[in-house]
Amino acid sequence: MVYTKRVDGRKIDELRPMEAKAGVVKNANGSASFKIGKTWAIAGVYGPREVVPRFMANPRHGILRCHYTMMPFSGSGERIKPGRSRRAQEISMVMEQSLAPVVDLSAFPNSVVDIFVELPQTDAGTRCAAISAACIALADAGIPMKDMISSVAVGQVDGMVVADLNYNEESYPAIVSDIPVAMMHNTKEITLLQMDGEISKADLIKALELAKVATEKVYQLQVKALKDKYAVDNNEDKNDRQ
Amino acid sequence: MSELLVQERNVVVPGEALAQGMDFLPGDNAYREQNQIYSKVLGLVSVSGRVIKITPLSGPYLPKTEDKIIARVMDITISGWRCDTATAYTAMLNVRDATTRFVKKEEDLSQILAIGDYAVVKIVNVTSQNLIDLTMKEPGLRKITGGRIISINSQKVPRVIGRQGSMITLIKDKTGCDITVGQNGLIWIKGTAEGESKAEKAIKRIEAKSHLEGLTEKMEKFLGEN
Numbered sequence: 001m002v003y004t005k006r007v008d009g010r011k012i013d014e015l016r017p018m019e020a021k022a023g024v025v026k027n028a029n030g031s032a033s034f035k036i037g038k039t040w041a042i043a044g045v046y047g048p049r050e051v052v053p054r055f056m057a058n059p060r061h062g063i064l065r066c067h068y069t070m071m072p073f074s075g076s077g078e079r080i081k082p083g084r085s086r087r088a089q090e091i092s093m094v095m096e097q098s099l100a101p102v103v104d105l106s107a108f109p110n111s112v113v114d115i116f117v118e119l120p121q122t123d124a125g126t127r128c129a130a131i132s133a134a135c136i137a138l139a140d141a142g143i144p145m146k147d148m149i150s151s152v153a154v155g156q157v158d159g160m161v162v163a164d165l166n167y168n169e170e171s172y173p174a175i176v177s178d179i180p181v182a183m184m185h186n187t188k189e190i191t192l193l194q195m196d197g198e199i200s201k202a203d204l205i206k207a208l209e210l211a212k213v214a215t216e217k218v219y220q221l222q223v224k225a226l227k228d229k230y231a232v233d234n235n236e237d238k239n240d241r242q
Numbered sequence: 243m244s245e246l247l248v249q250e251r252n253v254v255v256p257g258e259a260l261a262q263g264m265d266f267l268p269g270d271n272a273y274r275e276q277n278q279i280y281s282k283v284l285g286l287v288s289v290s291g292r293v294i295k296i297t298p299l300s301g302p303y304l305p306k307t308e309d310k311i312i313a314r315v316m317d318i319t320i321s322g323w324r325c326d327t328a329t330a331y332t333a334m335l336n337v338r339d340a341t342t343r344f345v346k347k348e349e350d351l352s353q354i355l356a357i358g359d360y361a362v363v364k365i366v367n368v369t370s371q372n373l374i375d376l377t378m379k380e381p382g383l384r385k386i387t388g389g390r391i392i393s394i395n396s397q398k399v400p401r402v403i404g405r406q407g408s409m410i411t412l413i414k415d416k417t418g419c420d421i422t423v424g425q426n427g428l429i430w431i432k433g434t435a436e437g438e439s440k441a442e443k444a445i446k447r448i449e450a451k452s453h454l455e456g457l458t459e460k461m462e463k464f465l466g467e468n
Contacts, residue, residue, distance in 0.1 A: 030300065048302050048330040059371060062330075102257070104282070107304060109371050111330030139256050139284045142301020142397065146273065146282060147257030185257055186280070223255050226284055230253045230299060230453045 003158035007168045013210055015152065015164040015217055020225035022140045030141025032225065034133035037166055038123035043133035045141040048111035056112070062105030066095040067116045068130055074122045076167065091127045098131055098151070098182040098192035104144040113143060124167040125153045128180050131192065136222050140229070149191060150218035151182035154207040156199045161206045163214040181211040185219045188212055250289055254281040260294050269295030286453060299453055303329050303396035303426045305368045312391065312424035313376065315359045318351050325376060328393065328426045333374035335363060340378045360386040362422055362430065389432030392442050394449045396427035401452040402445055409448065409458055416465040417441040
């Protein structure tokens with residue numbers, strides 16, 4: 001079986017339809033919702049606040065802490081047991097490490113910025129969606145950052161290098177690789193690079209070139225979500241009078 | 243060749259290029275990387291001469307000396323009170339700085355300020371690790387009694403106060419309330435029940451629309467209608 005056409009009919013560099021919004025959780029200091037295809041992430045940022053437990057506090061700069069959670073009925077298979085799991089812990093850690101290079105908490109020693117990401121619905125690419133949502137939420141919370149981080153998965157399905165794999169492609173019965181990538185916008189520095197499966201060196205280079213283009217598309221959407229929150233509403237006066 | 247890449251009052255995101263070339267200087271919340279100046283926060287651009295600074299649209303409060311804030315007493319220690327400042331840092335208010343009268347050695351400090359009480363205080367000292375010292379010994383600084391306390395984002399405080407206090411005077415006049423605005427985003431409103439809820443609504447509205455121009459006129463209309 002040769003993979004010549006993608007299962008959902010997309011072009012090889014085409015991402016699933018995306019949607020993003022900043023400021024969706026009222027009680028958080030900053031928040032965002034990020035949808036890509038059927039995958040949906042909601043991020044809330046709290047802080048800088050006091051560090052609990054105290055031993056984690058760093059007197060030189062503030063720390064970043066991520067909490068990744070898939071909701072019980074978010075997947076397409078078995079019910080997901082809520083709470084921490086090995087997988088959630090690992091993803092929380094890679095999220096922290098991929099966001100930390102841009103976040104500047106030097107003005108907030110002994111404090112913590114908590115990022116909570118909930119996934120109400122998942123269809124592969126959750127850690128990428130979580131990172132993209134978390135970055136919008138951090139900017140919305142007014143945390144100083146030197147750049148934005150955009151994340152998307154690339155990979156190879158039976159010899160075809162594609163962007164943004166969905167679950168059907170990830171589980172395609174052939175040699176498949178899934179490479180989540182997170183990148184800074186200005187310098188294109190990679191802050192997250194993981195892989196499942198197998199890929200040739202030539203294809204990996206091709207996939208990473210594709211990731212540059214794909215993360216740029218995510219970046220455009222992230223910027224739009226943030227700017228839309230503060231767009232001047234031209235109908236405002238009209239609405240006020242009604 | 244230097245070139246400005248954004249316009250005054252544009253909304254910019256972190257990492258967005260603001261200017262190219264060495265003729266411009268990065269001000270607050272901006273930084274230079276080689277030939278370009280970038281924004282460090284989500285905010286509004288303001289250019290004054292060669293300096294480009296970003297006014298944040300949201301963000302945490304950074305304690306500064308001489309700031310008047312509203313703090314909540316969270317603990318009583320041997321020589322004073324530990325106060326919550328609505329930031330990641332707690333502040334110390336010493337007995338000496340809390341009252342002018344003589345306090346005896348065994349006196350119960352909760353008679354002056356109890357746990358859970360709010361007070362209008364001023365920051366006298368902030369260290370590099372953001373340890374804060376407070377005072378309550380100046381005119382206008384006191385324990386809060388009655389009324390209600392609301393919380394807004396501290397970056398919106400200048401808009402709530404307005405130029406030379408124009409906005410806050412407007413709300414005070416229209417609602418008949420006493421309003422004390424803390425730089426940390428806590429606001430104490432005291433007046434009639436109706437006045438208080440009207441003032442609260444007005445302040446929440448300013449917070450939501452703080453990025454727009456001509457806000458004082460809009461608020462005058464809003465307060466006139468209701």
